[in-house]
Amino acid sequence: MTPLISLRGLTKTYGRGDATVEALRGIDLDIEAGECVALMGPSGSGKSTLMNLLGCLDAPTDGRYLFAGRGVESLSAAQRALLRRHFLGFVFQGFNLLARTSALENVELPLLYRGMSRALRRQRARAALDSVGLGDRARHTPAELSGGQQQRVAIARAVVSEPRVLFADEPTGNLDTATSREIMELIVDLNQRLGITVVMVTHEIEMTAYARRVIEVRDGLLAADRRVDAVQEAC
């Protein structure tokens, strides 16, 4: 079976001349559909760059990127946007919800760009909010929600369009331990119940306990790739 994500010799350099920074120096990586992967590494290791490339938010300088068997490394900005729209979901450290916009409208947003009808949009956004346990907070704006609740809304927004991959960039970075645990359990649940592939960036070692595969990035290269099978409640 072809892996869902397949990278071969992927590099990314920023800047020109003397100021050139090699963020990634040749990454080979396969991620199967349904996997739950944690990307680890100190800051400046290139893990965020890798995440941006995997999430098609940016284009690599060189190398191959096959998404579901198709080369996507040289897509235009608009084509990458369409790929994100139809196959990818994002959760960020800073929640990144639209301010002064109700939870329901935030969750609806990806469906709006898909051109879905208003009624269907509402229905699916409500279902997504219910699935993260915020069905009764649909009318609340981000300012009226706690951090954990905001992150739940963000997760609902990421999965409402039924993506193939959910990218989570430090999803618990702004949350306390108890809330972090809830959010991680929610993500694990989405992975196990809906089969959504999860790629999560984190630098907190305890969060990797939730992932069955931990990839370590160091100086723009893969330093380690461990599979952990014995952990309870992990994905």
Added chain:
Amino acid sequence: MVWNAFGIALREIRRNLVRAALTVLGVVIGVAAVVVMVTLGDGATASVTDQVKSLGSNLIVARPGRGLGPGSTSSAPGFEAADAAAIVDAVPEASAAVPVRNLSVTAVYLQENWSTQAVGSTVDYFEVAGWSLASGRFFTEAEARAARPVCVLGSSLAATLFGQLEPLGAEVRLKTLSCRVVGVLETKGQGAMGNDQDDVVVLPLTTLERRLAGRVGRRDISTLMISARDGVSTDRVVQSVAVVLRERRGIAANEDDDFSVIDTEQIAATLGATTRILTMLLGAVAAVSLLVGGIGIMNIMLVSVTERTREIGIRMAIGALPREVRWQFMVESVVLSVVGGLVGIALALVGSIALADLMGIPFRFGTRINLIAFAFSAAVGVLFGFMPARRAARLDPIEALRHE
């Protein structure tokens, strides 16, 4: 996609109504200013031409010097009283012709004194100039021939001097001449230049020349008023009168006229042109404020792109195409300016009705200027929304998401 952008843009506008209102304020004021200026100007033009036309379609006026209005010269000699008689004799289409001489005088009655215009003319003057009587009578042929000190007062002069008292039979002093009031004229109202036509005292030309002007010049008549017979083309009368006057003034065939003969149609057109130029100037000044309003929209939209960088990043990460982001900002800008235009037009409607009433100008709804102002406000939205929208669409999603 445009439809989608509409929904998103409207939602964003609703989300920040105060900012939206402040953004469009400039366009509202600009559009309102342009429409009010032009509407009032059109009303003023219409009122001027209406008043001139109310003089009657068969009135023809001859004045010394070339042209009327700006640039006219008055160095040419005036007419003689005999010119009027000559015109009636030579031009069969002219039913009457009267010489008119104006003089500024101070009219005194008891303690009241008032600076006014004395008009010296012949008996036919009242009919040619379209005056009717409120009380008393006009002066007679015999009184005119004998240069009797009699006069007919305009209604506002009568009101000023006499108030509630009876003017008929009273003696009014004009300069050193004591003059008996024989009649009071019906009110005519405001003149074409905004002057009070009823602030006037009419007396026989003979009386004015011999007993008031203090000097009997041969060529002191400033105006000849000629009345064309009904159903006669005034153009032909104008030409015939010009021929008579050229001959009497001894103008050689190769020389230009040193006088002008025009009918009411032309007077209306000339005066109308003057007010139209003023209207255009005022409209142009107002258009500048509309432009400033448009720049205000661009300013806020540019600030808003910076302020909403994160929002743009979120939308792009979720899968919004760059052109969808561009459309969103474009539509926001156009919707704002179009709404501003509509509010401005509504405001202008109320404002110009009120101002027209206050200034005594008729209110004329100008479809054209309203459409132009509206189209202009929409164009402002497109023009000044373009740059912010392009900037928003060119943002890099990663950079935008990192933006604080």
